[in-house]
Amino acid sequence: GVILLFVKALRTVPGVDWLIKVILTKEVKGAVRELSSKGTETSEKKIAISIPEKGLPHSQLLEQLAELKVGETAAEDGKLFALVYSAGDTHTELLNTARSMFKDFDATGSVNHADFLDRVYRMFCHDNALNPNLFASLRKMETETISMAASLMNGPSSVVGSLTSGGTESCLMAMKAYRDRARALCPHITKPEVVACITVHPAFEKAAHYFDLTIVHVPTNEQMELDVSAMEKAITKNTILLIASAPQYPHGIVDPVEQVSELALQAGLPLHVDSCFGGFMLPWVEKLGYYVPKWDFRVKGVTSISADLHKYGYGPKGTSVILYRDTDYRKYQYFAYAQWPGGLFGSPSMAGSRPGGLIAAAWATLMGMGQDGYLKYASETMEVTKKLIQGVRQIEGLKILGDPHMTGFAIAPDCPAVDMYALADEMEKTGWHMERQQYPSCIHFSIMPTHIPTADQLLEDLAKAVSSVKANPDAGKDGSAAMYGMVAKIPDKAIVDDFIVQYFSEIYTMT
Numbered sequence: 001g002v003i004l005l006f007v008k009a010l011r012t013v014p015g016v017d018w019l020i021k022v023i024l025t026k027e028v029k030g031a032v033r034e035l036s037s038k039g040t041e042t043s044e045k046k047i048a049i050s051i052p053e054k055g056l057p058h059s060q061l062l063e064q065l066a067e068l069k070v071g072e073t074a075a076e077d078g079k080l081f082a083l084v085y086s087a088g089d090t091h092t093e094l095l096n097t098a099r100s101m102f103k104d105f106d107a108t109g110s111v112n113h114a115d116f117l118d119r120v121y122r123m124f125c126h127d128n129a130l131n132p133n134l135f136a137s138l139r140k141m142e143t144e145t146i147s148m149a150a151s152l153m154n155g156p157s158s159v160v161g162s163l164t165s166g167g168t169e170s171c172l173m174a175m176k177a178y179r180d181r182a183r184a185l186c187p188h189i190t191k192p193e194v195v196a197c198i199t200v201h202p203a204f205e206k207a208a209h210y211f212d213l214t215i216v217h218v219p220t221n222e223q224m225e226l227d228v229s230a231m232e233k234a235i236t237k238n239t240i241l242l243i244a245s246a247p248q249y250p251h252g253i254v255d256p257v258e259q260v261s262e263l264a265l266q267a268g269l270p271l272h273v274d275s276c277f278g279g280f281m282l283p284w285v286e287k288l289g290y291y292v293p294k295w296d297f298r299v300k301g302v303t304s305i306s307a308d309l310h311k312y313g314y315g316p317k318g319t320s321v322i323l324y325r326d327t328d329y330r331k332y333q334y335f336a337y338a339q340w341p342g343g344l345f346g347s348p349s350m351a352g353s354r355p356g357g358l359i360a361a362a363w364a365t366l367m368g369m370g371q372d373g374y375l376k377y378a379s380e381t382m383e384v385t386k387k388l389i390q391g392v393r394q395i396e397g398l399k400i401l402g403d404p405h406m407t408g409f410a411i412a413p414d415c416p417a418v419d420m421y422a423l424a425d426e427m428e429k430t431g432w433h434m435e436r437q438q439y440p441s442c443i444h445f446s447i448m449p450t451h452i453p454t455a456d457q458l459l460e461d462l463a464k465a466v467s468s469v470k471a472n473p474d475a476g477k478d479g480s481a482a483m484y485g486m487v488a489k490i491p492d493k494a495i496v497d498d499f500i501v502q503y504f505s506e507i508y509t510m511t
Contacts, residue, residue, distance in 0.1 A: 279307020
């Protein structure tokens with residue numbers, strides 16, 4: 001106890017903590033060299049890479065993946081005592097068959113791409129990224145995936161990051177990192193606050209709930225963008241982070257990131273840009289010549305970005321990236337525990353075990369799609385998005401909220417006679433599945449290549465549904481329209497939260 005107190009006190013002496021960091025860095029590099037000599041770490045220099053200009057053939061990628069696995073210890077060898085729990089080939093085949101039955105439906109509409117990812121997943125289905133030294137192939141693919149994402153988002157060579165299980169975990173990791181950073185650099189802040197727009201994704205609300213943070217919400221302006229002046233007024237001595245969205249999910253509009261960046265730089269605060277929805281679409285939209293406000297690492301104040309591979313990256317469900325401008329930010333994301341009897345423990349993200357199949361499939365997606373593939377799908381999807389937006393604007397009684405920047409938008413009523421929730425109910429009678437939103441009442445659309453053949457039918461059915469709702473003023477008294485109407489009248493939203501919790505409890509209870 002006395003020695004521990006002495007060491008802690010010693011670290012407060014000027015220069016001592018710096019010296020400890022220098023020694024640690026030297027020891028870490030030595031440990032990596034030692035692992036390399038044992039064949040658990042590649043001796044090749046890590047080189048930053050970008051998404052290939054032309055997607056590589058699936059056969060070539062499968063050969064590369066097979067080569068990566070050469071020399072790695074497989075569970076079937078009977079020489080592993082942790083990380084992989086396998087009951088043998090028969091059981092593995094059962095798992096793979098079950099997974100194939102429920103594999104992701106590819107949003108590009110390409111059966112070939114979906115089957116390719118399934119094959120990749122099978123090759124690495126038992127590999128576990130919990131130990132980055134045992135499965136060197138997973139580490140290589142993860143770092144290269146991060147490198148490709150960083151390049152796409154105009155990151156400098158210093159950008160680092162992690163693969164996560166989805167947008168929520170990416171957002172959670174960012175919030176955790178900035179909370180721990182504030183604890184280390186600003187210990188006087190005991191009630192840390194994060195300033196974000198009301199349109200920020202609920203994953204950040206979840207993170208605030210988990211990590212004892214307070215989110216201070218600011219409104220949107222008339223264009224449905226984050227209100228910069230309101231954000232400036234919301235910054236206090238307890239603020240540890242600013243958040244902007246690119247784009248925000250509800251209406252598909254990119255927040256004024258450059259202006260928020262100026263606030264962040266003036267206040268000495270980090271700025272996270274949540275681009276889980278658009279991170280793998282906006283860059284291609286801009287390359288195609290559409291106007292997209294700057295939102296990525298080209299903006300000086302941006303310190304981190306979250307982006308989902310399993311959305312417009314067309315990767316397997318359960319893949320996202322969290323990127324940081326440099327290691328000084330990312331280090332606060334990591335967790336380490338050196339006192340466990342089971343050995344030294346460290347984890348880069350929320351999860352412990354991380355499925356190798358998803359990491360391999362994420363890497364293979366970027367390599368296989370290539371810039372040419374992404375540009376093709378972005379072009380086709382933007383064309384159908386423009387067609388739908390123009391078509392909606394021609395339907396009397398509907399309007400588009402704001403000026404969307406990519407392949408997502410929201411429609412709202414342009415007259416009192418159109419109840420949006422009644423409209424959604426009417427559309428679902430004809431087989432469409434509507435995404436209802438609130439504040440204001442509207443319906444969200446995320447457009448994908450699979451909507452190209454259904455666009456005309458969508459516009460036709462929307463026009464019919466609007467006419468039906470106008471002709472039936474009582475339509476808002478039934479279905480989801482009635483439920484949302486009831487919710488809007490409840491002043492205490494905590495009651496609504498309780499309703500949602502009980503709803504989930506009910507549907508996930510065995511009867």
